[in-house]
Amino acid sequence: EGNSASPSPVTDGQHVWVFMGTGILGCYDFAGKEIWKFDLQDRYGRFNIQFGMTSTPVLDGDRLFLQLIHGDGDAKTREAVVVCLNKATGKEIWKQPRPSEAYAENEHSYASPTLYRDGKEAYLLTHGADYLIAHSLEDGHELWRCGGLQPDKYDPTLRLVSSPVAVPGLIIAPSAKGGRLVAIRPGGKGDITESEFRLWRFAPTPDVPSPLVVDDLVYLFRENSVLICLDAKTGAKLYEQRVCPSDNNRGSPLFANGNIYLTARNGTVTIVKAGRKFEQVWQTQLEDSTTSSPVISNGRLYIRTNEALWAFGEK
Template sequence: MKSHPAFPALLLLCSSLAALAGDWPRFRGPTGDGVVTEAQLPLRWSTNENILWRTELPGPGSSSPIVSQGRVFLTCWSGYGRDLQNPGDPTQLKRHALCLDRRDGKILWDHPAPAPLPETPYVGPYLPQGGYASHTPVSDGANVFFFQGKNGVFAYTHAGKALWHADVGTNKHDWGTGASPVLFEDLVIVNAAFESDTLYALRKADGKVAWSVKGMARAWNTPALVSAGGERPELVVAIAGRLRAFDPRDGRELWHCRAINAAELCPTIVARDGIIYLLGHPAGQAMAVRAGGRGDVTATHVVWQLNKGSNVSSPVWHGGHLYFANDSRAQLYCVKAASGEVVWEQQLQPRPDKIYASPILSGDLLYFPTRNRGVFVIGAQPEFKLLAHNPALDPTPFNGSPAVSDGQIFLRSDRAVYCIGGK
């Protein structure tokens, strides 16, 4: 039977729709852009309202939870680096891969892995902000894959059976690392920019390298699969001063363009209708680039650039507008996606310390988690409207982005995981 040219894209769409029925299998959800397309979410909650369960964790972490087949997966660290004044013995540092029962939060399994030494010490203003467990896992519905920095990549069944482990580099960085893995067909894509300056594609079956690409300078962001109108998506990663797109089957570079140049590129891109939206830079920058093309597309594919943006948190697209939060100023922005024109900007009050988590969109509601001031719910519209402010559920930092499943929100802090939903 002859395959229709759109058939591969249709398969990707069907698999995404299946995941949307209840799973949140990767960083920022099934489509990787923070968009929720299922049941209505709670608008308000507190420590004594709409909390279905709470589970204490073995240690802190900045990774986001994911939800797959009735289980919640996330990471944390323990043994070292809980107290700046007395961090402890680095030889005791462990990174944990965790699985919880989504019904009641019970920890079903916990796989701690000793950190390879030397490790970045728990000192200074940067690493303690994020710590040693910032990579969000990814699941294909049967197995789950954890990228844990210098510890490498681990594959487990949902029941917790170890399948394989792959090393992807041993370099360390004073700020830690945090890119999350993504799946494409039978591959696990890992941005090991700081571990080895390499973008890896590992085979899901055994962890062997299918392909790898060097030259991933200062890329903290999670790779994104972007539809450019062809039979298969493009794999796009922002590095220092450049946006690069690859064929996810073999790692061949398709195109590149000059882009935001910063000491770190943390926000994950989002894309809509073939346009890629990128944030970055401590001062705040944003840009839009048309996907597709070959070679250097700087002169032909850059749509707009803006001196507003975020250095950590990723954006959300809705209704022809791009919404994002500046991480250090705790200021929200709405810009026109077609032109980059600023529609509104608003300082959050009470003002949060910082915003590291990325927002989610449910219907016409935007949920912006902050490190220490809880979650602000904003109308996704071209006029600022604060609909709810839900105070922090505990006094520790909330760095992870929310996961959503069947109308429930899964939120993690350095202390605990919370399941939020109507009773």
Template sequence: MICSNAHHPPPMPCIALHRISFWRHQAVRDWLSFSCNRWCNRQNVGMTHQNDTLTPVTSTYRWLAAFCIFMVLIGPASAEETPPWPQFRGPNSQGVARDAASYPDRLNPARNLLWKTPAPGGMSSPIVAGDRVFVTGIDDKQRLQTLAIDRSTGRLLWRKEAPAEKIEKVYHANSPAASSPASDGQRVFAYFGSYGLICYDFEGRELWKKPIPSMPRGFGSATSPVIVGDKLLLNGQGKDSHLAAFRVSDGELQWKVDKPTYPSDYPAPVVWKRDGVDEVILPGAGGVAAYDLRDGSRHWWLGGLSVQAVPIAVIGDGTIFVTSYLPGGDIDHRLELPEFDDMLKKFDKDADGKLAAAEVPRDFVIYHRGGDGGVGDMTVHNIFGRFDTNGDRKIERVEWKAIITAFDNTVLAIRPKGNGQIDKSSVLWEQKKAIPEVPSPLLYQGHLYLVKNGGLVACYEAKSGKLLYYDRLGAGGLYYASPVAADGKVYMSSLKGVVSVVKAGDSLEVLSRTNLGEEIAGTPALAGGTVYVRTRDHVWAFGAR
């Protein structure tokens, strides 16, 4: 409580000095205001009158008066500073740090590891807000958790469990804790497909929760919440897909778009401003669409993507860059499905001319991603629901042919012209080389970077689509983490646990490769010169020292 005694200033509020938000705490500011007024009144604003001449008082009072006036004038403490890495892939999910700090060109556990903290399993990415690192996970008892870690020391501050009654079934290469948390600088928001949304303050106190019915998904949930002003945006997955906006203060639904133009399972939405209006950009199966941030009304939409969209969009210079990938759709390695008649001869037990789900073995692989031990291989059952258009749990001849036409992997650079259904005249350029399945593209210093399975990296000139290079990192295997960048460096992480640091530029220059010895599925976070990496069992912090 702040005392208003006229003779003695109130005691300094007991607030942890290590907190980044210290000087923005209202109690501190009230104390400063009171003390400033009292000191300035007593010292006549830092001066005394002697023979009509202004004479400076002690330097201590002058410093205190100036400091207090500065603190009072810098504005209200209504909100925290914008977090440096507030959600999946940082500011607006673009994967680029906004600070000017120096970042390490090598992640060396023996030289520049600041701390390493155990964490439960999961595939979510860490975020950084205030003096904390937040991450989600699932322990060996199948408990879904949100963790807060001290940003400076790596000390676990708290962990909270989501009250999920049943854990959703997920693809063997996915996790029930694949969604990354988000923060507005005051609160942290966690989403689990098995439960819904939960909001905590920075001390771990639950502020609100919103159960969201779990919808069947072929691979399990993976989208992440996104904070834009007073709204939390969430891409609802499954057969009843939707795009929704919730109020961050209490979780109340602000608007909801049922059945988006292009149903979307995985990408987090991003926001850009066009003609003075904030638009929500969401890629999906077959195309990309834009919705008004204020009410969810649809502005424009464009087809031309494959039927699977995992990466989020990236934005720059009035252009939207989107990618889509379906295994087998590579221009150099097109999927060659067996002839439908051959499939009928092998598996059509009831001779009805159709392939029933129960007739095809669950381990019948049609595409190998190249992961160790068959990790990531795609079976007929993985795509059954997507191409069973009439819902009879059988694939007909025409549906089998549709599978082939749906495999069209591409990257589009879009400058939308007008509203409604736009066409290819709004496409600045298109390329079909080196398209990733999971990692989102990175737009950095005029270049568009793509990294895909096998450690293949493509770099395009963003304004023209010119391929600058297509090369190997020297770190193979699957890639789930998206590239991120800061300080002229691009960080790329493989599922095998190898982090490659690449110099940004027109040619591939690998500065370092480090094997952390644990799988990396989450995307690293960048803040204040530190690289935060989430591996299978730990969260790591590497500095530039």
């Protein structure tokens, strides 16, 4: 279902950075003029990943961060790297290897990195190959890692697709295929898998849609259209509700204006009021299927379907 255009573009309002699954990374102005472009595979080696590289870059100030988590399936060889580039030139600022004991398809990650900031700490989170890892923004060195996403390495195909979510004081690390997700308290050092920094675990995890944190609640939108709401402090389940008859959903939930926005593969768009009890606000059916996540900008809701781009707003 993914393709070479799966990674999302990022922008600072003046330029756009585009990464393609083929390895091409480029910077363009809003008129479409190319500022720079190169092939990541030429610089960092051939991608060895079953369904293509789909990770979206992270832009932070003058730097562009990417996770390239892939491998040939042999636990004795390590191909995964995390890189930081100068956004203006594309030149490398740092590169760090990302070791793990993952094997087979578990070496492959389709998730995207994210930033964590709380006023005291700031670091890059990369997700894949059985671990969530925090990296220094300055040189990429590993600060801590959390495993437990695949206990006993029970599934050789447990590739990670869903991306982590981070808010001050809490990080949610999903896994895949109905496994567990892990809630983490920032501030640890080294391997925190079995430490006090692992707050709670919950199953089943979303396989593709990423989690969402709103205030003291965690929302999980699963592939079968079931929306799960958890207490962020304890992991206790507050409700579980199927919002529509659609399976194999791929879009992640979005929060805006007190509501949760959900897109289902069959084209159903649902709005649910954020809170500890399920309350549906609105639902409609588009004329096409979608595997994308909703986006809100300048008061409008945008949804990309297989054949069109839809915009919703007040008249």
